[in-house]
Amino acid sequence: MDRIKTALDKRRQGTHYADRMHRILGVCQDCGLLWHEERVAFTNGSSALRRVHDIEPVGRVFVTPRYEKYGLHVNTRVLPRLKRMAPQFAYALNVPSTSVEVDGNTVYIRVPLEEAQEDGLLTFEDAWSIAESIPVGSLLLGVDDDRRQLVLEMIAPTNVHAAVVGMTGSGKSTLLKTMILSAQRIGGSQVALFDPSRGLEPLSGHPSVWRGGLFSNAADCERGLEALANQIGRGLGRLTYVFVDEVPDLIAQRPQIKQHLARLAQAGRHAGLHLIIGAQHLLASDVGSMTLRNIPVRLVGRVSDPSAAYQATGRRDTGADSLRGRGDFVAVNGSLTRRFQVAYLSDADLEEWARRYAPRDAMVPVRPEVLKAQTAPVHALAHRAMGSGGDGRPPDDIPEEALREIKRYVRQHGHRPSLNWVYRMTKEKLPTGGFNRDKARRALRLAGQAPQQAHAQE
Numbered sequence: 001m002d003r004i005k006t007a008l009d010k011r012r013q014g015t016h017y018a019d020r021m022h023r024i025l026g027v028c029q030d031c032g033l034l035w036h037e038e039r040v041a042f043t044n045g046s047s048a049l050r051r052v053h054d055i056e057p058v059g060r061v062f063v064t065p066r067y068e069k070y071g072l073h074v075n076t077r078v079l080p081r082l083k084r085m086a087p088q089f090a091y092a093l094n095v096p097s098t099s100v101e102v103d104g105n106t107v108y109i110r111v112p113l114e115e116a117q118e119d120g121l122l123t124f125e126d127a128w129s130i131a132e133s134i135p136v137g138s139l140l141l142g143v144d145d146d147r148r149q150l151v152l153e154m155i156a157p158t159n160v161h162a163a164v165v166g167m168t169g170s171g172k173s174t175l176l177k178t179m180i181l182s183a184q185r186i187g188g189s190q191v192a193l194f195d196p197s198r199g200l201e202p203l204s205g206h207p208s209v210w211r212g213g214l215f216s217n218a219a220d221c222e223r224g225l226e227a228l229a230n231q232i233g234r235g236l237g238r239l240t241y242v243f244v245d246e247v248p249d250l251i252a253q254r255p256q257i258k259q260h261l262a263r264l265a266q267a268g269r270h271a272g273l274h275l276i277i278g279a280q281h282l283l284a285s286d287v288g289s290m291t292l293r294n295i296p297v298r299l300v301g302r303v304s305d306p307s308a309a310y311q312a313t314g315r316r317d318t319g320a321d322s323l324r325g326r327g328d329f330v331a332v333n334g335s336l337t338r339r340f341q342v343a344y345l346s347d348a349d350l351e352e353w354a355r356r357y358a359p360r361d362a363m364v365p366v367r368p369e370v371l372k373a374q375t376a377p378v379h380a381l382a383h384r385a386m387g388s389g390g391d392g393r394p395p396d397d398i399p400e401e402a403l404r405e406i407k408r409y410v411r412q413h414g415h416r417p418s419l420n421w422v423y424r425m426t427k428e429k430l431p432t433g434g435f436n437r438d439k440a441r442r443a444l445r446l447a448g449q450a451p452q453q454a455h456a457q458e
């Protein structure tokens with residue numbers, strides 16, 4: 001034991017760490033895990049008992065901004081029991097909780113610091129300045145337990161897409177903002193921003209933002225995501241990060257969004273598109289099981305219980321259910337897990353960014369008519385095929401804007417406009433082009449102006 005003590009004291013002044021390591025080893029001893037005896041046979045026929053150590057302390061304590069980590073080299077035969085001993089360690093150390101993490105042959109007992117002992121905030125600048133030249137294709141997350149800068153290489157074939165999961169207040173939106181700002185500062189990519197809660201707004205004015213701003217209402221988000229999904233199959237486009245916060249909320253409002261996300265998750269990478277989605281829960285019933293399978297990277301913050309931790313990470317032993325909120329996260333990809341603290345982007349930093357690049361709303365793409373016809377509901381197609389009256393188009397292909405203009409004309413002139421006027425107005429205002437006579441008539445009808453026969457005059 002003295003060996004441990006001196007080893008520890010060499011690195012950390014005081015006996016606090018050595019004392020805690022003693023207590024941890026004491027618990028192991030009480031449970032009979034520290035060593036076992038094996039009988040060894042000698043060539044002369046005699047035999048003797050030999051003590052084999054199953055647990056040896058790692059001679060160094062890791063102190064992260066919010067935790068102490070005590071490492072033990074462990075014989076795998078005691079691993080299963082050790083993994084269940086977090087409550088005993090907490091009791092012996094007189095702390096509310098601990099967690100036991102396995103990393104190869106090393107087991108870490110993770111002990112949360114009291115809030116007063118925690119280091120101050122880890123800011124974006126702190127994390128950024130550890131290594132300023134992050135390569136294009138990677139995004140900044142924060143720092144890991146060794147206080148090394150942690151970045152996520154999105155363009156690595158095993159990563160590609162990521163989901164940020166955790167309960168409200170866990171720091172999901174903060175992490176998204178950190179990733180977005182890092183993309184904007186690194187350069188060489190564009191970011192598409194979708195967020196019904198508008199939390200990403202301060203980052204929406206930068207020139208790298210796809211279609212010039214933030215998509216916030218669900219209908220606009222649906223259009224935007226559809227347009228991105230339609231880029232698939234046209235070859236590798238520009239490197240684009242597609243950030244979508246509050247995904248279950250968006251899908252609940254616009255169910256089509258689920259399909260667009262599924263396409264992006266499945267084949268987006270062939271078009272240079274990388275998804276980063278934010279959600280409180282990652283349920284297959286909300287998001288779709290295909291989409292979940294195609295998003296290998298999970299960045300998980302505080303979750304409510306072990307089953308939510310399992311859903312979020314796809315694994316049982318990540319310790320995600322003991323995360324503490326406010327940027328305490330674990331990154332999981334298959335069997336790899338890495339704890340980290342998210343770099344925090346303060347309101348003041350965001351405001352400064354927003355002053356330089358004034359936030360804007362996105363120019364929402366308009367669906368081309370062709371696509372509209374292809375995606376028209378089955379009954380509408382059947383209707384048209386049977387020629388049973390009307391022209392079979394869904395009634396909403398006359399945009400509100402056109403109707404508004406017609407009504408304004410009527411208010412100003414006291415009579416309805418001509419079909420030519422409707423043609424010129426729609427040609428000027430709508431990206432889909434001018435209305436033909438049929439469509440202009442329907443527009444007049446929809447605007448409350450009864451259709452008539454001869455009205456080519458001005």
Ligand SMILES: Nc1ncnc2c1ncn2[C@@H]1O[C@H](COP(=O)(O)OP(=O)(O)O)[C@@H](O)[C@H]1O
Pocket residue numbers: 121122166167168169170171172173174175326327328341342343344
């Ligand atoms: N990395 C962090 N460091 C410190 N505090 C954080 C961090 N992330 C979040 N917080 C705190 O938690 C609050 C909620 O964060 P937010 O990102 O909005 O969470 P979520 O989107 O998961 O609801 C923030 O206002 C901030 O006070």
Ligand SMILES: [Mg+2]
Pocket residue numbers: 172173174199
């Ligand atoms: Mg949020």
